[in-house]
Amino acid sequence: MSIGFYKDTFPIKGGDYEAKYYLKKEGGYVKCVLCPQGCDIPDGEAGKCLVRINKGGKLYAGSYGKYASICLDPIEKKPLFHFYPTYNILSIGGVGCNFSCKFCQNWELVEGVVPVRSITPKELVSLIVESKSSRNIGIAFTYNEPTIWFEFIIDTANLLKKSAPDMKVVLVTNGYISVQPFEELSDFVDAMNIDLKFAKEELYKEVSDAHLKPVLTSIRRSFEKFKKNGKPFIELTYLIIPGVNDKEEDFKQVVDFISEIDNRIPLHISRFFPHFLMRDKPPTPLDVLKKAYDIARAKLKFVYVGNVWGDKGENTYCPSCGNILISRYGFTSSFENLDKTSSRCKVCKYEFFGVIGNTEITENLNIKRYKNTYKKIL
Ligand code: SF4
Incomplete structure (x- = not known):
């Protein structure tokens, strides 16, 4: 959930698009069951x-079509390293979250x-398709938690799949969604990056209230x-x-959790920088990242170090x-072997795990320029 410091000035106040996945309760309350927070919401209030x-005993998707940020990003920024590497993806995010990460x-x-x-699904689909000439492969719902944008994502993805079936839908998510809506949403999704924030229940509770x-x-x-459908x-x-x-x-x-599912699932081990309510913590030391990388590489086939430009763990x-x-x-990325x-x-004909995409587009030729620029900064 959002922490709610700025609840009074939060830019979402109403909405007229009825939400899915809620139950009507006594006394004008509704229970939202979209995510495991399961909020009981009184009339006139919002969930976490x-x-x-809740307006008059009905739940509304207040943020439907309301966005705060839109940008054409490299797919590597999501991060997705095994899904259309070297391409771009139009990325959009709204406000709010069902976690409260410090x-x-x-x-x-x-x-x-x-x-x-405001943007309508039709307008967004037009933008997605227009950006195809800029190596755009589709749309990523990212920046804030996308699953609370459930209805807007479904409507946009539905329209996109009808009008431009080759365009892809990506979510960058905390994975905190109830099973039934997850099944419905994931039918439209081609790829996801899911945050696994902690290995321990008590940390999820203490740091993220989940x-x-x-x-x-x-x-x-x-x-x-x-495994069944080839996606997400x-x-x-x-x-x-x-x-x-x-x-x-x-x-x-x-x-261990990942390797029990499949040791080919790519894992991004990311460096923390002090932010928001955790400004007292230092950036993750590089030797800690290295240790985590080595532990992961012993069991998993594809492990990456994130937020450390120039680290060999990016390859x-x-x-x-x-x-x-x-x-x-x-x-930036470049095909080598x-x-x-x-x-x-x-060299050895090992089959890559992932989706390469259209092979006629050349790899990013800017890699040398970026390398020189950032070497100066570092
Ligand atoms: S989606 Fe929002 S309102 Fe619904 S249960 Fe989750 S946090 Fe509560």
Whole structure:
């Protein structure tokens, strides 16, 4: 949930689009069951995410079509490293969240201290298709928690799949959604990055005011669906916060959980920087990231270090022969020993796990320029 510091000035006040997944209760209350928070909401109030609002005993999706940020991003920024590498994706985010992470990296959006604008699914679909010439592969719902935008995402994705079936739908999510809406939503989704924030229930409760189990369920169900239908493709992110989730035991639990599902699921181990209510913590030390990376690499085939530009952990290595398949520097990437036509390692023919995309588009030629620029900064 949003922390709610700016609740009085939160930019979502009403809405006229009736929400899905709620129950009417006595005394004008409604119970939202979209996510495991299961808020009981009195008339005139919003749920913990601040965007689902009870008006006269009906629940409304107050943030329907209300966005705070839109940008054409490299797909690597989501992060997705195994889904259309080197392409861009139009990325959009709104306000509010069903978590209350004290380390939130996008708290201005989550707390709603930014202006919002309106867009219809039709307008957004036009933008997505127009951006195709800029190597755009589709739309990513990101920046704030997208699942609380449930109805807007479904309507947009539905329209997009009808008018431009080759365009992709991506979610960058905390995975905190009830099973039935998850099944409905994930039918439209081609790829997801799911945050696995902690390995321990007590940390989910203490730091994010949520629970671990529903997140694990979303990850498991996504992968089952992927095995059955070929989508959604999933990658996971684990942000290491010093003094919070940085123990060897934490890394081992996360890695064991993933390897029990499938050791090919890419894991992004990300560096923390002080933010929001956790400004007292230092950035994650590089040796801690290295330790987590080594522990993960012992069991998982694709592990990445995030937020450390120039780290060797940004590259994709062939799990069979060890050669670099895709090299990266920050958000730019370049095919090395990965054959784009066959999706196999050029050296040992190992089959890449992921979706390469249209092979006729050339790799990002800016990599050398970026390397030089950032070398100067670092
Ligand atoms: S989606 Fe929002 S209102 Fe609904 S249960 Fe979750 S936090 Fe509460």
